[in-house]
Amino acid sequence: MRAMAYEKYGGPEVLAETRLPVPKVAPGEVLVRVRCASVNPVDWKIMAGGLDGLMDVVYPVVPGWDVSGTVERVGIDVPEFAEGDEVMAYARKDYVHGGTFAEFVSVPVRALARKPASLDWRQAAGLPLAGLTAYQLLTRLGTGGDDTVLVHGAAGGVGSLGVQIARALGARVIGTASPRNHDRLRELGCEPVAYGDGLTERVRALAPDGVSVVADFVGGVLDVTTAVLAEGGRHASIADHTVLGAGGQWMWVRPVGEDLTALARLADEGRLTVTVAETFPLSALAEAFTLSQAGHTAGKIIIEP
Structure with a gap:
């Protein structure tokens, strides 16, 4: 699969487009085909080594924790979801490695929620974190x-x-x-x-x-x-x-699917919307990170593989 990844800490210049194996799908996980992913400041702060004291890193790192997409495959013991389901997630795992700025990402079912019908793919990717x-x-x-x-x-x-x-x-x-x-x-x-x-x-x-x-x-x-x-x-x-x-x-945010489902419900009730500022292709992730670092966007920065 196509992915943006880095092999060492640094700024946007350490990112490179690469080919990586499609992630394995462990029990209690699903494989999501990424429609959109959202940039958050934590993504480039991790890349710069800012959370080195908190989280283990396994290189190459594909950054990104926000995603919207469709279920490509389900792991063992995942009765909640099926292939083709439209979903979103704050896909943080226990270590930094396989993120959402790629064509596919594996997501623990505990972090997953169904995409609200009222939000498009870009808005849904910008909601979770x-x-x-x-x-x-x-x-x-x-x-x-x-x-x-x-x-x-x-x-x-x-x-x-x-x-x-x-x-x-x-x-x-x-x-x-x-x-x-x-x-x-x-x-x-x-x-x-x-x-x-x-x-x-x-x-x-x-x-x-x-x-x-x-x-x-x-x-x-x-x-x-x-x-x-x-x-x-x-x-x-x-x-x-x-x-x-x-x-x-x-506080620091937790990946809780039930909470994300509550947010989806608010969106479908017309009480919550997400503003999208800019959309970039996967290959322009470094440019998107640079824009995020400037801190002047009024809305979410979206990556569309």
Whole structure:
């Protein structure tokens, strides 16, 4: 199969198009024919060695954890799926090796969900990692209809999904973002505020009694979080472990198919959508990584083999 892979840590220059064997399909796995895969910052951070202390690496590495596609083959003891099923997954495994920037990827059934009919292949590929990150953080904090939620980084890939999920859970949502993204956030049902100096005062103007939930998707904002959090409020971060010392939770997304199925249901109910910014062919993965590293896209970057 065609795949993009690397043999050593580095920047986009270490990526090369290559031919690799089609992955084996272990018990409890399915083989997915990739229709689309999504770029996430973690992909190039791993490639640069940023998670070397956390995860074992087996070269050659095919990067990528997000995928949408069709089931090509099922392994032993996988009654949930059949050949031809349209699926999506956050296809993270226990070590870094066979990812989604290829024509085929093997996926543990625990990470798999059926593709929502309301999303196209590109949108479905952009949902799993970012959507699960937001969903798991918000549900772990018990977000519900009585909450006012502050989302740090509300216009980003995770944050924009977090806004929609919090709204679907019944919460009022305030979100930090650059003014150029405020109209888009209003369309999602969010009350936008500009980040930077004076943020605490701007949030307090909208929520004088404080907010009950803070979802931090950017890091470096703990001072604002603690300043606007109401007594008894809950907060968590995906980017700042120091929240642990302030009564918060530090989280990293888990590949849970049931949670992804819940997100698919929200999409089919019209309460969740995914914005796609750019689409690249497989051979242009290095260019896609460079664009992701610049951090200026308003939506997901998609690879279409």
